Amino acid sequence: xxxxxxxxxxxxxxxxxxxxxxxxxxxxxxxxxxxxxxxxxxxxxxxxxxxxxxxxxxxxxxxxxxxxxxxxxxxxxxxxxxxxxxxxxxxxxxxxxxxxxxxxxxxxxxxxxxxxxxxxxxxxxxxxxxxxxxxxxxxxxxxxxxxxxxxxx
DNA sequence: GCCAACGTTGGC
DNA sequence: GCCAACGTTGGC
Numbered sequence: 284x285x286x287x288x289x290x291x292x293x294x295x296x297x298x299x300x301x302x303x304x305x306x307x308x309x310x311x312x313x314x315x316x317x318x319x320x321x322x323x324x325x326x327x328x329x330x331x332x333x334x335x336x337x338x339x340x341x342x343x344x345x346x347x348x349x350x351x352x353x354x355x356x357x358x359x360x361x362x363x364x365x366x367x368x369x370x371x372x373x374x375x376x377x378x379x380x381x382x383x384x385x386x387x388x389x390x391x392x393x394x395x396x397x398x399x400x401x402x403x404x405x406x407x408x409x410x411x412x413x414x415x416x417x418x419x420x421x422x423x424x425x426x427x428x429x430x431x432x433x434x435x436x
Numbered sequence: 437g438c439c440a441a442c443g444t445t446g447g448c
Numbered sequence: 449g450c451c452a453a454c455g456t457t458g459g460c
Contacts, residue, residue, distance in 0.1 A: 290445095290446090292446090316455075317455090318455095337445085337446060337447085338445080338446055338447080342446085342447075396447080413452090413453080414452075414453040414454065415453090415454090416444085416445045416446065416453075416454065416455090417454095418445090
């Protein structure tokens with residue numbers, strides 16, 4: 284059982300969007316960075332992830348999702364019309380994957396980036412590090428629980 | 437293999 | 449809109 288942080292721009296895909304999908308389950312596609320891809324591949328069904336809103340009016344953790352299944356090939360990479368198209372990907376050699384995520388809970392208030400920075404115990408969080416722009420990050424159980432608690436108040 | 441140029445991310 | 453930081457590309 285591992286814990287993760289997944290970034291999304293809420294204008295594109297927010298936790299509210301996810302909650303409205305059939306089965307409250309959506310696919311997290313379009314990751315085109317190898318390190319982030321490796322994290323997707325390491326995910327197991329039942330893992331929990333913080334849903335992080337980036338480049339938004341209110342930046343921070345908006346809620347929690349469950350990983351609903353293991354990584355599968357991201358075929359948007361093969362679709363020339365998709366914004367996620369990768370000209371180097373072929374059906375035989377497609378490096379990209381997606382995972383299905385299920386809505387778990389939305390925080391009453393977003394736990395903002397500014398709050399995270401001020402919270403004891405989160406000093407080592409990757410998302411707080413300067414220049415860190417990895418869209419899928421591991422978080423520790425301790426970090427996850429601290430943030431879950433703050434979001435549940 | 438080096439590294440400059442370029443494109444993207446993401447907070448401010 | 450700005451710009452620092454980072455990842456990728458491509459010429460050599």
